[in-house]
Structures are given as C-alpha cells and as structure tokens.
Amino acid sequence: MSRPSNAMGYYIILSIVFLLLAAVLPANQQASQLYHLSNSQYHLLFFLVILPLMLLSFLAIYGYVKLQNYANSIDKTPEGHDFKLLANGCRWLAWGLLVPAVVEIILNSIANVHPGFHAAAIVGTNYLYLVVPLVAFSLISNGSHGLLSRTKQQLSISNTKSLILVLVLIGVAYCFLIFRHYIGNSLGSTNNPFHLPLWLMLITMVIPYLYAWFVGLLAVYEIVLFSKQSRGVLYQQALQLVAYGLVIVIAGSIALQYVGSIVPSTGHLVLNTSLAATYVIRLVAVAGYILIARGAIRLKKIEEV
Amino acid sequence: MTSPDILLYDRVVRITRVYLGPAADRFIARQVQNHLQKEPQALSSEDLGRLIDWIRVAVSLLTEDNDIVEEYTTQLRELAKPSRQAS
Numbered sequence: 001m002s003r004p005s006n007a008m009g010y011y012i013i014l015s016i017v018f019l020l021l022a023a024v025l026p027a028n029q030q031a032s033q034l035y036h037l038s039n040s041q042y043h044l045l046f047f048l049v050i051l052p053l054m055l056l057s058f059l060a061i062y063g064y065v066k067l068q069n070y071a072n073s074i075d076k077t078p079e080g081h082d083f084k085l086l087a088n089g090c091r092w093l094a095w096g097l098l099v100p101a102v103v104e105i106i107l108n109s110i111a112n113v114h115p116g117f118h119a120a121a122i123v124g125t126n127y128l129y130l131v132v133p134l135v136a137f138s139l140i141s142n143g144s145h146g147l148l149s150r151t152k153q154q155l156s157i158s159n160t161k162s163l164i165l166v167l168v169l170i171g172v173a174y175c176f177l178i179f180r181h182y183i184g185n186s187l188g189s190t191n192n193p194f195h196l197p198l199w200l201m202l203i204t205m206v207i208p209y210l211y212a213w214f215v216g217l218l219a220v221y222e223i224v225l226f227s228k229q230s231r232g233v234l235y236q237q238a239l240q241l242v243a244y245g246l247v248i249v250i251a252g253s254i255a256l257q258y259v260g261s262i263v264p265s266t267g268h269l270v271l272n273t274s275l276a277a278t279y280v281i282r283l284v285a286v287a288g289y290i291l292i293a294r295g296a297i298r299l300k301k302i303e304e305v
Numbered sequence: 306m307t308s309p310d311i312l313l314y315d316r317v318v319r320i321t322r323v324y325l326g327p328a329a330d331r332f333i334a335r336q337v338q339n340h341l342q343k344e345p346q347a348l349s350s351e352d353l354g355r356l357i358d359w360i361r362v363a364v365s366l367l368t369e370d371n372d373i374v375e376e377y378t379t380q381l382r383e384l385a386k387p388s389r390q391a392s
Contacts, residue, residue: 235325301367
C-alpha cells in the first residue's frame with residue numbers, strides 16, 4: 001500500500017471487504033440482546049457505525065496521498081527524503097484507521113462463534129492498534145528531525161521541559177485510568193478487561209504507548225519549529241498548512257489511542273460516550289488531513305509552475 | 306557566459322528565495338529552461354525582461370495576493386538597473 005496511485009484502489013477494495021464482512025458475519029448475541037435488536041437491525045446499526053469511519057478513512061488517505069505526491073516531486077532534493085518519511089508516517093496513521101477495524105471485526109466474529117477465542121481477539125486487536133502509532137510516530141519523528149536539522153535550529157530547554165511536563169501529565173493520568181481496571185486483582189491475574197496480567201500490560205502496552213506519544217509530541221514540536229524557521233513567504237504559507245495539519249493529525253491520533261486504550265474493548269458493538277468521543281476525535285483528525293492535503297497541493301504547485 | 310551573468314542568476318535565485326524558500330533554485334531553473342530554452346547558468350541581462358514576465362505569470366498561479374507578486378517582480382526589475390548589475 002505504498003504507491004499513491006494504488007492507494008485509492010486499495011481503499012475501495014478494503015471498504016468493500018469491510019462492508020461485506022459487516023453484512024455477512026453473524027450478529028453478536030450479547031449486543032443484540034443489550035439493544036433488543038433483530039439480526040437485520042443489528043447489521044443496519046453496524047453499517048451506520050462503520051460508514052463514518054470509512055468516509056473519514058477516505059479523507060485521511062486522500063491527505064497522505066497528496067503529501068506523498070509532493071514528497072515524490074522533490075525526491076532528489078535534500079528535504080525530499082524527510083518529506084517522504086512524514087508522508088509514510090501519515091500513511092500508517094491513515095491506514096491505521098481502517099485496517100485494524102477490518103481485522104477487529106474478523107477476530108470478534110471468530111470470538112462470537114468460539115467464545116474461548118474472545119480474550120485472544122481482544123489482546124490481538126489491542127496490540128494491532130498499538131503498532132500503528134509506534135511505526136507512524138517513529139517515521140514522522142525521523143522526518144521532522146531531519147527537516148529541523150537543516151534549519152540548524154535546536155529545541156530550546158524551556159520548551160523541552162514543557163514537553164516533558166505535558167508527557168508526564170498525560171502518562172500519569174493514563175496509568176491511573178488503566179490501573180483502575182486492575183483494582184482487586186493480583187499482579188498475574190488476567191481477569192480484567194484487557195485480558196493481560198498487569199506486569200505484561202505495563203511492559204507491552206503502557207510503556208510503548210507512552211513512548212509513541214512522546215515521539216509524536218516531539219515530532220509536533222519539531223514540525224512547528226521547522227515551518228516557522230523556513231524561508232519563503234509562499235513556501236512557508238503552504239508548509240504551515242502541512243505542519244498544522246500534522247499537528248492536528250498527531251494530536252488527534254494520540255487522543256484516539258488514549259480513549260481507545262483506557263476504555264477497554266468489549267469485542268462487540270457498544271453505543272456509548274466512548275464511541276461518540278472517538279468519532280469526534282476522528283473528525284478533528286480528518287480536518288488535519290485536509291489541511292495536509294491543501295498544503296501539499298500548494299507545495300507541489302510551487303514545484304510544477 | 307560571463308561572470309556578471311552568473312551573478313545575475315544567483316541574484317535572481319536569492320530574491321526568489323524570499324518568496325519560495327528552498328524551492329527557489331528549482332523554480333528559477335525551470336522558468337529559464339522551459340520558457341527561455343536556456344541552461345540556468347546561461348541567463349543574461351537581456352533575458353531578464355522575459356524571465357520576469359514568465360515569473361509573474363507563474364507566481365500569479367501560486368498566490369492571489371497581488372502585493373506579493375508586485376513586490377517580487379519589482380525587486381527582480383531592480384536587477385536590470387545598470388548600477389546594481391555592476392556591483
């Protein structure tokens with residue numbers, strides 16, 4: 001899924017697969033009973049839930065494709081490699097909206113038929129959602145660091161301290177919200193919504209998420225600094241659209257992972273405030289992709305006229 | 306290709322950098338190659354008028370802010386003045 005020209009094709013295929021799965025796979029009995037839904041009503045409700053996700057994914061993919069097109073147009077320039085890294089990071093985030101959702105629906109459907117698989121489906125889905133920011137933020141951070149190093153700018157001590165403080169606040173609140181699900185359990189017990197013992201949850205989920213978020217926040221800071229230090233009135237205007245778009249995308253992505261991981265997945269459709277919150281955050285993040293697309297189109301135009 | 310003409314190309318790029326940043330060099334090279342059918346380093350003071358006209362058209366496609374276009378082309382026209390060229 002790397003070539004921009006193929007991205008929309010892959011998106012269409014994946015969307016059709018997603019819709020077919022949503023229509024064909026058996027309804028979850030727990031959710032059907034909870035909301036008093038017939039089989040067809042359950043599928044209709046499921047469609048309504050996944051349709052906005054598909055639309056948002058489309059806009060996200062459109063945004064990263066435009067950035068990748070620009071990065072390809074300046075392939076042989078010194079900053080070309082760094083923009084490619086930014087575009088690749090955005091690509092992971094954009095596909096990270098849709099691909100894990102498709103895998104999740106498959107795993108949960110297997111768990112519907114084989115209840116013994118339920119815990120494995122939850123754990124597998126949680127790890128899948130973790131891989132996306134780890135890879136995406138690492139790529140974006142490498143790109144933003146490369147771009148900033150060209151301006152010979154360095155992070156100021158005061159701003160770095162502020163960044164650390166923000167991360168500590170986010171991290172402590174995150175740990176509190178995760179650990180409250182473990183109250184009353186022993187350290188090795190898997191009798192919790194995450195189906196992981198606390199020590200394993202800490203090492204393989206909490207720490208990697210905090211690391212990814214720190215890398216993401218650092219990238220945000222570097223991107224904004226780079227866009228402010230860049231020369232060229234018209235270039236800077238376009239670059240700032242990309243930079244602020246990336247800021248919104250990264251911040252939205254962090255917020256999405258935050259909500260997604262502190263409210264444990266149940267493995268079936270749940271209509272609650274968490275679902276509403278994730279859609280609001282996704283909507284904001286997609287506004288970021290639109291900014292990226294607008295900025296990238298303007299930057300590419302500078303390379304074409 | 307004389308020394309002042311090489312300087313002229315560099316000075317056009319230097320002014321352009323204020324508007325197009327790191328894309329300036331590529332932008333000017335493209336305008337010279339595509340519209341004047343010359344190698345960028347072969348740009349001479351005789352070409353400047355035509356180059357500015359093409360730059361005006363190109364930059365007008367990038368921004369609707371006429372003040373920026375005017376400011377940019379005015380600075381480029383300054384290069385055509387003899388006193389500047391000699392420096």
